Amino acid sequence: MMNVKKQRKHAGWRIALAAALALVLLSGCTSNKPGQEPAGAPAEAKPASAAPAPDKQIVVAVASDPALDQLDAGAYKGFMEAHAMVYDSLVEYGEKGKIMPSLAKSWDISDDGKTYTFHLRTGVVFSDKTPFNAAAVKFSFERWYKNPANASLNVAKKLRDIQVVDDATILFTFDSAYYPLLTELTFARPVRIISPSAVEPAGDPNGQFKKPVGTGAWMVDSYKKDQEGVLVRNPNYWGQAPLLSKIVLKVIPDAQSRVLALQSGAVDISGGQSGKVPLDNLAMLKADAKLSVPQTPGTSSHFLIFNYNQPLLQNVKVRQAINLAIDKRSIAAKLLGGTGAEAQGLFPLTVPYVTENNNKWYGYDAAQAKKLLQEAGYTDAAGKGIVEKDGKPLELRLVLQQTEFPEWKPIAEYVQSKLKEVGIKLNLQVLESNAYYDALWKNKEYDLIIYRTYSDAYNPHAFLMSLFHQTGDTPAVAWSDKTLETLIDEAVASTDTGQRQAKYDAWFARAREEAIYVPLYYPDDLYTVNKRVQNFKLGYTTYAPVPWNQLDVSK
Known part of the structure; x- marks a missing residue:
């Protein structure tokens, strides 16, 4: 993986309907043997199609400098999406x-x-x-x-x-x-x-x-630091030539300014991880006759991590109670404005090896949560609304950040209110981005912390190896469990897809049994697009979120 701390962000496509479909990597494609190419795929490079009119171009809003002058294929600098366009x-x-x-x-x-x-x-x-x-x-x-x-x-x-x-x-x-x-x-x-x-x-x-x-289909044409980068069609591209001749990456750091640029027509596309549009602007943007707001289920999820060093969280019944106390359906329906889905497990069904059978978690049952807390020895003996054990209240701290995910604050406040209903006091601590990542990756100064899984090609193996597996002598980041580590080791080393699926099934089953995290919601991928842009759809990865070669513009 690359730079796991600031890990690649989110993108995806439709939820796969076949629950038992396994990721077929060893054969290269699902219906062909090694050494064979899928039917209909071009056997050799072919001349690019006739060049479209030179004035066909679009402007895409990006939140940060694309650094196209540093776009070395063997390094990690520069706009990640441009890497996949040029190389x-x-x-x-x-x-x-x-x-x-x-x-x-x-x-x-x-x-x-x-x-x-x-x-x-x-x-x-x-x-x-x-x-x-x-x-x-x-x-x-x-x-x-x-x-x-x-x-x-x-x-x-x-x-x-x-x-x-x-x-x-x-x-x-x-x-x-x-x-x-x-x-x-x-x-x-x-x-x-x-x-x-x-x-x-x-x-x-x-x-x-x-x-x-x-x-690749695109070449770097020009670049102005913190202003814009320009990509143009590669005339020597081996595949189908892009319909556009130019894509301008316009740097607009402020999210509200990106909204205004969309409304004025100064930019044609904004969204995804590179140019997020605030959720509270969606209704207004959807009402704009010039714009469309495509959204689709993604491949990442947002969830709560437990600090396994916190004595209060080492009782599985407490972890189960926290899961049962949170109405996850309401998070997606109310707090996200209908732009996501209730989390059924750590990953959505868009992720390989995640199926209807292994993607089952704890629902919402406040009464059962209270019962489990009682079984764990917690009662509200003082009548203050907070349960205690041995004279110590069940009080925890939830750490979050708003820089990258402003929606986390209202979600955390909602979780806080739901846990209070079952007698758990949750204190919120909002950190700036660097301090937040230090808490997650270095000093573990939290009881619970909200985080998100990786996306597309990094799931499930890379994320599980990164957070639920020790590195050398360093314990796992999210939850330390030798059985889980053995299962993921066996899964990634298996050359048999059926055995591999069984190992992932066992991993998810044990994770549920031990209630080692709290899935919250699956966010959608969102873009806002000027209707003059034709053939817009979403791709399959963070780094190729849009099939740029297929885009066209109306006259």
């Missing part, structure tokens, strides 16, 4: 984790899960017409995979050797099986392929990055 990966992430061909048209995996052979598209060139081939792939990976900074990325940590078989074939050897390797190859960075001509000296894996040169 292609060997494979791409599809709906509910389906792995799709990209620069690799097919691949084979050895029986032991340690050797991956990728068969590359031929006839592909980088945007500067430098040939794309296996040597370019090896160069691109050798720039970063031995760097200790990428140790949390398993495709780097486990990669032992890269062998160029011929121009169109490359072989990767890993030291152990790890099924999400293909998933990690879909990430926005650092796994995407950069041209050997992008560094100086050219072709040197240790060379200095000079300019972004990829095989």
Whole structure:
């Protein structure tokens, strides 16, 4: 994973309807054997389609500087969405984790899960017409995979050797099986392929990055720090040419200013994680005849973490009571204005390996919550409305931040009121962003803390490994449980999808039995779009939230 503390934010698509559908990674696609490409996929690169009119462009609002001058495919700087526009990966992430061909048209995996052979598209060139081939792939990976900074990325940590078989074939050897390797190859960075001509000296894996040169559909045209970045169509793109000729990324840090820019027509699109629109403006934006507000279920969720070092929370009945005391349906229906859904478990059904059967949690039952507290030895002997045990009140502290998630404050206040109804006193502490992340990742100065899961390609394996698994001698961040750690280790090492599903099922079952977190709600992905923009829909990942190549504008 990359920079887990400020982890990649949220995006997604429709909820998958097949409850038992497993993520088929080892075959590359659900209906084909290794080495085969899905029916209808282009076997080789083809000439770009006829160029659209040069004046077809849109303006997209972004909250922060896109830093397009630092858009190195092997690093973590620059606008993450632009990484996926300028650079292609060997494979791409599809709906509910389906792995799709990209620069690799097919691949084979050895029986032991340690050797991956990728068969590359031929006839592909980088945007500067430098040939794309296996040597370019090896160069691109050798720039970063031995760097200790990428140790949390398993495709780097486990990669032992890269062998160029011929121009169109490359072989990767890993030291152990790890099924999400293909998933990690879909990430926005650092796994995407950069041209050997992008560094100086050219072709040197240790060379200095000079300019972004990829095989993607877009190229960086211009950039003004803290003002805007401009991407233009790559005339040498190997796939279907974008219908637009230009996309302008307009920096508008203030959320209300982004709303005004949408209303005035100064920008065409704002939303997602890069340009959030305040929830309290949605009704107004939906009423604007010039705008549409598409929303769809996402792949992340927001939940409460328990501090397992807090003695008051080490009794499972107390944790169960807290879960039962919170009406999660009301959070989605009332506090989020109908833009999300009640959390049924840690992850929504849009996440691989999450099914109707394993995604069951505690509902809302205040009476049962009070009963469990009594069974745990807590009573309101003083008649003050707060339960006590051994003369000590059941009083806890909930930590949150508002910088990134302003909706957390009213949600926390609601949780506070519901816990008070069953006799638990909850004190709220709002921290600035850096102090909040220190509390979560470093000093554990909280009793409960509100957090969110990762999204799309990082779920479920990367999130579970990050928060519910020890790192070296350091205990797990969210909840320490050896059985859970063993289950996730066995899941990620399994080369059999059925066995892997069983391990995830067992993980979710034990998590529920021990009530180790409190799922709250599943947020929707939201955008506001000028109706002159045509073909708008949402993509499958945070870093490719919109299929930009398909967008068009009306005359």
